[in-house]
Amino acid sequence: MRKLAAGNWKMNGSVEDLDEVTALIAAHPAPGCEMLLCPPATLLSRMAERAAGSSLMVGGQDCHAKTSGAHTGDVSAQMLKDAGATHVILGHSERRADHGESDISVRAKTIAAQAAGLTVIVCIGETEAQRNAGDTLAVIGRQLEGSLPTSLTTAPDGLVIAYEPVWAIGTGRTPTLQEVGEVHGFIRATLTKRYGEAANGLRLLYGGSVKASNAAAIFAVPHVNGALVGGASLKAADFGPIVLALAVS
Numbered sequence: 362m363r364k365l366a367a368g369n370w371k372m373n374g375s376v377e378d379l380d381e382v383t384a385l386i387a388a389h390p391a392p393g394c395e396m397l398l399c400p401p402a403t404l405l406s407r408m409a410e411r412a413a414g415s416s417l418m419v420g421g422q423d424c425h426a427k428t429s430g431a432h433t434g435d436v437s438a439q440m441l442k443d444a445g446a447t448h449v450i451l452g453h454s455e456r457r458a459d460h461g462e463s464d465i466s467v468r469a470k471t472i473a474a475q476a477a478g479l480t481v482i483v484c485i486g487e488t489e490a491q492r493n494a495g496d497t498l499a500v501i502g503r504q505l506e507g508s509l510p511t512s513l514t515t516a517p518d519g520l521v522i523a524y525e526p527v528w529a530i531g532t533g534r535t536p537t538l539q540e541v542g543e544v545h546g547f548i549r550a551t552l553t554k555r556y557g558e559a560a561n562g563l564r565l566l567y568g569g570s571v572k573a574s575n576a577a578a579i580f581a582v583p584h585v586n587g588a589l590v591g592g593a594s595l596k597a598a599d600f601g602p603i604v605l606a607l608a609v610s
């Protein structure tokens with residue numbers, strides 16, 4: 362299985378920041394794992410142009426479930442593909458919180474994006490209150506059940522799950538390695554029940570305050586097949602060491 366280091370630029374970045382992309386590619390011409398950056402939609406095609414011919418892939422941060430039509434402000438999966446995307450992040454906790462995205466809408470978007478030929482990174486994760494109440498695995502189970510297609514219609518590498526505890530995103534706090542292992546083991550077992558043996562080929566990413574100093578330890582946890590990185594993906598000097606740690610893990 363090819364491990365995946367994915368960066369989520371969120372609502373950050375302008376044309377001049379594309380120099381970070383050039384620097385990342387120059388520093389990691391053959392990274393030894395898959396390397397992906399997901400910029401805001403405004404930068405997608407220009408980032409794809411910078412990445413052309415390199416091993417860096419680019420992706421979107423959301424898409425609409427429909428292919429086209431009267432949906433002001435939205436972008437379809439086909440449009441992301443047309444702009445040069447190979448991947449899309451769906452169901453990020455910030456979209457679930459800011460835009461009221463439900464598991465049902467994440468599933469509809471996932472099906473649409475896969476139909477457009479994009480690899481989908483579906484995000485799930487518990488809030489701090491849910492963890493403190495001992496509900497983490499129940500929440501993760503419900504999100505998996507509701508957000509994913511009922512059958513695996515693509516090759517396993519077309520669907521990626523990112524476990525991102527909401528309380529760890531952008532806070533500098535992370536679960537213990539044991540907690541990461543418990544949730545990733547649970548996700549793998551749940552996916553195997555649902556999809557059978559093919560679930561062994563699905564990549565499971567950890568996301569939430571990953572940085573150079575904690576990446577190697579997180580990547581050594583069983584069933585962690587990569588990372589979804591927010592803040593530390595904005596600068597090549599921060600993201601590069603995470604990519605390297607994954608490549609050698």
Ligand code: PEP
Pocket residue numbers: 369525529530531532533568569570571589590591592593
């Ligand atoms: C994210 O937004 O997906 C994320 C993991 O952010 P950060 O790495 O900044 O915690």
